[in-house]
Amino acid sequence: MSPLLQVKNVTKRYGGLTANNNISFDVAENEILSVIGPNGAGKSTLFKMISSFVPTTSGEVLYRGERISNNKPHIVARKGIVRTFQETTIFKSMTVRESVIVAQHLRAKASLAGYFWGSRAAKADVAAFGQYADELLEFLGMSEISSELASNLPQGNLRALGIAIGLATDPKVLLLDEPFAGMNHDETMRMVDLVRSVRDERGVTVLLVEHDMPAVMTISDRILVLNFGEKIAEGTPSEIQNNDKVIEAYLGSSDDEIGM
Amino acid sequence: MENITKRQLFNVGLFLFSIFIAVPLIISATGRWDFYFTLTSVALLAIASAGVWLTFYIGRINIGQGAFALIGAYVSAILVVKGGISFWISLPAAGIFAAIVAIFIGMLVLRLRGVYFAMITLVLTQVVTLTALALPITNGAKGISSIPLPSGVSLFGIPILPDFATMANTKLAFYYTACILMVLTYAALYRLVNSRLGHLCRSMQQNEELASSIGVNIAHIRIVIFAISSFFGGIGGAMFGSIAQSVYPSSFQVADSVNFMLNCFLGGLGYVFGPMLGTLVLYFGWDLLFELGKYQMLVYSIILIAVIRFLPNGLLSLQFGKGARK
Ligand SMILES: Nc1ncnc2c1ncn2[C@@H]1O[C@H](COP(=O)(O)OP(=O)(O)OP(=O)(O)O)[C@@H](O)[C@H]1O
Ligand SMILES: [Mg+2]
Numbered sequence: 001m002s003p004l005l006q007v008k009n010v011t012k013r014y015g016g017l018t019a020n021n022n023i024s025f026d027v028a029e030n031e032i033l034s035v036i037g038p039n040g041a042g043k044s045t046l047f048k049m050i051s052s053f054v055p056t057t058s059g060e061v062l063y064r065g066e067r068i069s070n071n072k073p074h075i076v077a078r079k080g081i082v083r084t085f086q087e088t089t090i091f092k093s094m095t096v097r098e099s100v101i102v103a104q105h106l107r108a109k110a111s112l113a114g115y116f117w118g119s120r121a122a123k124a125d126v127a128a129f130g131q132y133a134d135e136l137l138e139f140l141g142m143s144e145i146s147s148e149l150a151s152n153l154p155q156g157n158l159r160a161l162g163i164a165i166g167l168a169t170d171p172k173v174l175l176l177d178e179p180f181a182g183m184n185h186d187e188t189m190r191m192v193d194l195v196r197s198v199r200d201e202r203g204v205t206v207l208l209v210e211h212d213m214p215a216v217m218t219i220s221d222r223i224l225v226l227n228f229g230e231k232i233a234e235g236t237p238s239e240i241q242n243n244d245k246v247i248e249a250y251l252g253s254s255d256d257e258i259g260m
Numbered sequence: 261m262e263n264i265t266k267r268q269l270f271n272v273g274l275f276l277f278s279i280f281i282a283v284p285l286i287i288s289a290t291g292r293w294d295f296y297f298t299l300t301s302v303a304l305l306a307i308a309s310a311g312v313w314l315t316f317y318i319g320r321i322n323i324g325q326g327a328f329a330l331i332g333a334y335v336s337a338i339l340v341v342k343g344g345i346s347f348w349i350s351l352p353a354a355g356i357f358a359a360i361v362a363i364f365i366g367m368l369v370l371r372l373r374g375v376y377f378a379m380i381t382l383v384l385t386q387v388v389t390l391t392a393l394a395l396p397i398t399n400g401a402k403g404i405s406s407i408p409l410p411s412g413v414s415l416f417g418i419p420i421l422p423d424f425a426t427m428a429n430t431k432l433a434f435y436y437t438a439c440i441l442m443v444l445t446y447a448a449l450y451r452l453v454n455s456r457l458g459h460l461c462r463s464m465q466q467n468e469e470l471a472s473s474i475g476v477n478i479a480h481i482r483i484v485i486f487a488i489s490s491f492f493g494g495i496g497g498a499m500f501g502s503i504a505q506s507v508y509p510s511s512f513q514v515a516d517s518v519n520f521m522l523n524c525f526l527g528g529l530g531y532v533f534g535p536m537l538g539t540l541v542l543y544f545g546w547d548l549l550f551e552l553g554k555y556q557m558l559v560y561s562i563i564l565i566a567v568i569r570f571l572p573n574g575l576l577s578l579q580f581g582k583g584a585r586k
Contacts, residue, residue, distance in 0.1 A: 051473070077475035085473070091466040102459050103474045115455035116448075122456070169474050 080172030311492030324381030332494030358494025528574020
């Protein structure tokens with residue numbers, strides 16, 4: 001079976017700084033792949049290139065054989081490749097439910113004019129969006145906060161809201177940038193289970209960047225390790241835990257979060 | 261998602277009663293016929309201001325509505341005077357022409373944000389004024405005068421609209437026309453804001469990156485909104501030209517563009533009906549301060565600054581709670 005996503009010789013330079021150097025890897029359908037590495041290794045940059053938020057300096061990203069890099073973010077999102085953000089990124093004066101409803105707009109069957117005049121198709125859409133929003137929030141265990149204003153949510157819920165917004169678009173590939181940041185151990189383990197069931201029940205392929213090593217080791221089918229913009233290893237969690245280069249990269253940096 | 265409460269329905273009914281029945285009664289009782297002209301102007305300026313409010317809704321400060329009002333006024337005048345076309349056809353044509361111009365300009369400048377976009381739109385009014393001075397079809401500085409009043413319209417021999425030139429009270433006719441247009445404009449604006457397009461606008465106003473991550477075509481929506489905004493400008497301008505029966509390059513100036521923007525600030529950017537109230541208050545406020553002579557501008561500015569400082573969400577924030585939307 002050909003891979004769902006192919007990253008081919010991707011390089012990103014910011015002036016003299018090489019954030020990603022000649023990175024290549026494949027992602028299979030229904031896989032959970034984690035990207036790890038010390039701060040500044042180039043993990044977020046890689047995600048931004050896959051989702052076309054920044055152009056590559058060279059190389060390309062293919063989705064089902066079709067090039068998606070160096071494109072516009074909304075076009076890539078419409079193909080089903082959707083990212084979340086490392087920084088808190090929300091619609092601050094919308095409620096949780098409103099955010100999840102607006103994120104479903106790509107599934108609208110009625111036209112914008114239909115919505116304006118209140119056509120039957122538009123009314124059906126509005127009802128379907130509302131129902132799906134409730135289902136999704138229930139699935140994510142966020143029903144109680146569904147009418148909270150996004151700007152009033154605590155940090156842990158903000159992450160979950162980011163994931164909910166991403167999921168509401170009905171993605172094929174979800175790129176999660178540090179989805180467990182700011183969560184305590186219990187919250188993290190609950191989210192790990194959720195991300196797994198997103199893959200199992202909804203057939204979403206998941207790529208994630210994460211610093212929480214126990215979570216990464218539990219959740220990942222495979223792991224990719226970046227250091228100073230270079231790919232230094234790729235393999236299953238147990239392969240990565242025993243890889244000399246990886247151990248060195250983590251011990252050699254001040255960042256010894258890798259709990260292995 | 262959108263539930264119109266009984267109270268809102270009552271408010272709308274009260275408003276319609278006031279402008280269509282109460283105001284004409286009061287005017288005929290007091291004999292202040294000059295008020296018709298004032299209130300007609302307010303209604304038309306409120307239409308143009310509605311457009312400016314809509315560009316605020318996508319996070320852009322628009323100080324260029326005077327340009328589109330001027331374009332609309334000229335398009336209508338040229339179609340009526342030189343093309344011999346009915347005013348009632350020239351009116352939508354003026355709006356559509358302004359919208360098309362906005363699409364081309366928007367493709368070039370809507371990527372800019374904040375002060376940069378504001379400055380470009382500020383220059384736009386001046387550019388259109390200079391263009392009107394230079395072009396042969398607009399008659400240069402002489403402008404276009406003696407525009408005939410709107411002619412009657414009949415469909416299959418049934419009269420729908422009367423001929424304004426044969427009417428005893430054209431002031432009242434223009435007042436009603438302007439009010440109907442204003443009501444239609446604000447009804448459309450309310451629908452738009454509460455429909456999917458409005459929700460997408462809110463999403464991009466609050467976070468453009470997140471909006472594009474969920475597949476919103478930001479560039480496209482910005483252009484659609486700017487075109488609609490300018491359509492309102494064109495309609496307002498065309499109607500003004502018809503009432504004044506003339507258009508000059510100075511009919512709409514940079515100061516008018518600034519006023520359209522101030523109307524929105526004053527009324528409240530968070531409220532669909534903000535610009536309407538803002539226009540009324542600003543227009544009458546200026547007139548009331550006329551007695552102050554040379555201090556008029558000074559006092560007026562101080563009051564404006566105070567309002568913006570102490571009521572950052574506009575006048576309507578006094579009546580409605582935070583986030584409430586009539
Ligand atoms: N827009 C930019 N302009 C210049 N340099 C940038 C830009 N974005 C990222 N960089 C640099 O590229 C390198 C990689 O950044 P990136 O954000 O991808 O790291 P990261 O692996 O996600 O780190 P972290 O774990 O801290 O999130 C860093 O040195 C960063 O300073
Ligand atoms: Mg990062």
